[in-house]
Amino acid sequence: MQNEPNFPICQIVGYKNSGKTTLMEKLIRYFASQNKQVGTLKHHGHGGEPELVKETDSYKHLEAGSRISAVQGENQLQITINDASSKLDELIQFYTYVPIDILLIEGYKQAAFPKIVLIKEEQDLQLINELDNIIAIGTWDDNLVKNLNYFTFIMEETDNNLPRLAEYITVKDRTHFKKGNLKNGEKLLDNE
């Protein structure tokens, strides 16, 4: 039985060191400042695991053979699952039990949710052909993306553009938004 997520989902994808983590943090901070409940999900990449605090009971339970171990504190709940097989759709199910207003996902390039692609170098441009459902492109070099028919923004100007970017991420219908580079303070809507 699956619950249908009723919150917007946005992926931040790009190669290593393209600024994904920084953009995630800025968006989290912005949405939280607007009193939005933010959920986040990150793919750790290949060969890595989330770090666990050893000597905790949760760690001991997993060491002893527990498949899923959770610890509830006064204000925080931590759940750790020993399981290689979770698909993204299954993971998103977890978020349907916490009232969130938006889910920001770092990584999972091959998934089909609306995504912001970060382009740092020319060779990164291949991502644009490979990935589905790109809604925006963040770049470090305006020249790289100037001929692309996408909503684009300069990473160095992220702070000033956060309100617009957040609106663009969460709005249901983006057809009336301008394409092209998002300049500082520029209006996004054709009819604004």
Added chain:
Amino acid sequence: MQNEPNFPICQIVGYKNSGKTTLMEKLIRYFASQNKQVGTLKHHGHGGEPELVKETDSYKHLEAGSRISAVQGENQLQITINDASSKLDELIQFYTYVPIDILLIEGYKQAAFPKIVLIKEEQDLQLINELDNIIAIGTWDDNLVKNLNYFTFIMEETDNNLPRLAEYITVKDRTHFKKGNLKNGEKLLDNE
């Protein structure tokens, strides 16, 4: 929408230092050795939070204002929720998405699931009157529990009694099981 858990649930309750963590670990290890998928849940007690590894992305997301943050590694998934309000029934929902064969819960005394109560000192006996759905009592002192009409076992003999204890925890109908102290190797069923 709630899924009904289709796995047996057993709580381990008792006062601080009564041996809950040790019994949890022994049971996890035993069930895992029987190729059972074990889920565990622990209440951290008042004033505490699960420890997080700082400098991880998950920690950064929560610091930035994320309400629920998850990191998926190659074999492990870790989810942290900033939320004081989760009820036990809601927490158990998480476990319905992972195929588990049994859920062992440490703490949550006031919940109504079948529970093993640990009695270390005479004053701990009050728990027996206060708590619902006690299925067994583990004790450090046989004299404390000898007149109680419960299935009892000596904590020092846990290792030898694990198969019987595990059976008792997971069986649906305990009416045919003997009451009283579980001796080493003693048969549990009246008709065995």
